[in-house]
Amino acid sequence: MASVVTMKVLIATLVSLAVAVSGENYVIPRLPLSFMLRRGVSLVPESKIVGGDPVNKGDVPWQVSLQRVGSFGNSHFCGGSILDADTILTAAHCTDGETPSRIVVVAGDHILSTEDGDEQVIEVASINENPDYNSRTFENDVCVLKLSSSINLGGNVQAVNLPAPMSDVDAGVMVSVSGWGTTSSGGSLSDVLRSVDVPVVSDDDCRGAYGANDVTDSMICAGDLDNGGVDSCQGDSGGPLYMGSTVIGIVSLGYGCAFAGYPGVYTQVSYFIDFINSV
Template sequence: HSYQLKQFNSKTNMKVFILALLVAVAVADDDKIIGGQIVSPGSVPYIVNLKRFGSLMCGGSILSSNYAMSAAHCNTAAASLTVTAGDFSLSANDGTEQASGVTRTIPHPQYNTNTLEHDIMLLELKSTISTSSSVKYANLPAANVDPAVGTNCRVSGWGNTAIIGSNYPDKLYQVQVPVISNADCNQAYGGDIYDGMMCLGLLGTGGKDSCQGDSGGPVECNGAIHGVVSWGIGCAYPDYPGVYTRVSHYISFINQYV
């Protein structure tokens, strides 16, 4: 897998790690599914994976026949990317996959690599992705309509499943994690949580989270995609929830294209 954990110093001088692409091959620990389970094939019909030169890089959601959504920090040359919907096993032909090249990537114009604000990206696809029994376009929330604190949301991906070390699954995993308030999340992260971010986790307990390889993937709450896997300190740590892009804040950006 071609990833690297990218770090920056926060206001409290803590090292904060995100997933970012590295040209050299490296594997480190962040944003994977921790504490979850394998899904039933076709049960996450809106999920896609992003492969760079054939290797898994990030997750995403299919929004329409020609657009997918992921994280801006997953951005790389469009010509190197393949977006696949209807996938379950990465190594096997499930008979349900639909793959497309990428015409262009559209990261949010205000994406900030230092603060990680506006960590959202659209991908315009070369080929049409059609709905089927295994592929459904994602439902999006209304602008500024968010799930209540405590709502259990489903996070899905093919990322690392080991808190320490790495264990990349061949099949799609999911985990249910509750929404926590941005105020509580800001206490954990020293003020680095912005309005366009949302947090999910088990504060004081840990054990359930997204991690490396899940970046850009979907957070489904109440039947709509409310989050995009973005960043965090480690994975599933008791004191550091996962941080996600709050999709409801970016509906106007999405609607410019989709």
């Protein structure tokens, strides 16, 4: 027990640190605690969306920015998807410990630092995390936000479609992920919305990377398993993994970002349709 406690303290300390090694910043990977306790803590390069490109305004009309309300302005911290005029889909790890009054949803945004008149800033009425969300393993990492007023849908602001319940996507199929997450060494957010295309990775291959017990059936993995170089990253959490206009995943976790051998792990939306519709 003492050694486990010691490891937990070590992890908690490392989470807040970036270590300079040979001119590169190294950080704690985005992983369930169970994985790090079992395999140890390995720092990974913090260089990242990685392999993606800026999107044109309106290309991902369901993408929203979750922003914390602050005395000196609001700041982006996670992504989300519009399900309807009053409902946002995001990750439970984004909202864990938050209160509705501390968060706003910004729809219609494209460049975070620039206001072009299309942004809609909406207050959050309620945070509804999946009751089975496990912050230790990231299992059931899904949350539904209800808004205090409705988004005006139309033009560059549209709802995304939900997949059929319990449906799967075959390995190798190309899907897309978008967000304002970090793009380079040092962890700076992207000012412009970006997306990247990634192949779906089979559950077996993903479990081979992370461990049989760390990737559940209700998760879906995507990324370049052999070479890395394409992935979502910090700041993309909660945002959509999508195929066409259907959201199939929610950015959840990964070993670093775009790290060869470790694809991104996403909450598989099709496993949570009943929960989503019940809120």
